[in-house]
Amino acid sequence: MRYIVQIAFAACITVATIAEAQTPASQPSAGGTPEKMPFDIPYGTPIGVDAAKQLIAAAEAEAKKRDWKMNIAVVDTHGDLVAFERMDGAQLASIAISQKKARTSAQFRRETRVFFNQFASGQTYVGTFGPDMVASPGGFPLVQGGKLVGAIGCSGGTGDQDAAVCKAAADTFK
Template sequence: MYVKKILDLSIAGARVVLRAAIAHAETMGVPQCVAIVDRGGNLLAFERMEGAKLLSQHSAMQKAITAASHRTQTGTLPAELGVGIALATGLRYAPIAGGLPITIDGEVVGAIGVGSGSDEEDIEVAQVGIEALKAVLAEAE
């Protein structure tokens, strides 16, 4: 198979994830930066909420890229190994929590990165974003 048919997140899908994540962060009262990338790790959509940490714009993107690349939640490796990979990839890898892959029909189609809250808050916001996409996809069937 020289070329393969794959699923990729569209900008429409990215908007669903982003808006649900932002809405949930607002409900939580936790300002966040939220980044959505496609399966190739290229940015599709981003928002920084009022009051979110400025530098989280960068980490949110890196978390999303990392989750799209590794196809697992970020921040789960031992700290030393995480630092090693970050250095070995020229700072393209985020060794902290808040990045989650977006998996549809068993395929990673993109990822979300959330930053500015605690690890738990970041992960919760990311999960709500992904669930929103799954909900609209289930409806559409």
């Protein structure tokens, strides 16, 4: 019995030593520690339907100019849909994607390309943010008077096409 206890004790010490040797001395950075909070845009009064329709019209005009078929969504500060348009012939799978891009941009207060770039650079934690989060270009926050009032999301083309259409519309919003 004493021999079995000695073997068990030796095994525990060996396992603990191996585990300690495999633990890094310091943890890797989680993106650094900036002085100021990034993307710290205060919330304003949510965008109304008339302004949302004007943004959709601006996005549609840009898409038509380029002969691109888009799904265009505008959401409020919470990420809830205010207005939506599917252009004739726009890809059906992109309906939900445009809405999720807008929602992601509003809820995280930043352009969705930020998440795309993080994911592309190997920062896979972005995938843990939830099933409705979209890490693809084409979602832009809408800021009025220095405050977030909503976001616009476009989908139907490549990420860069989506972003170009949404940016053209977002740039008209002041």
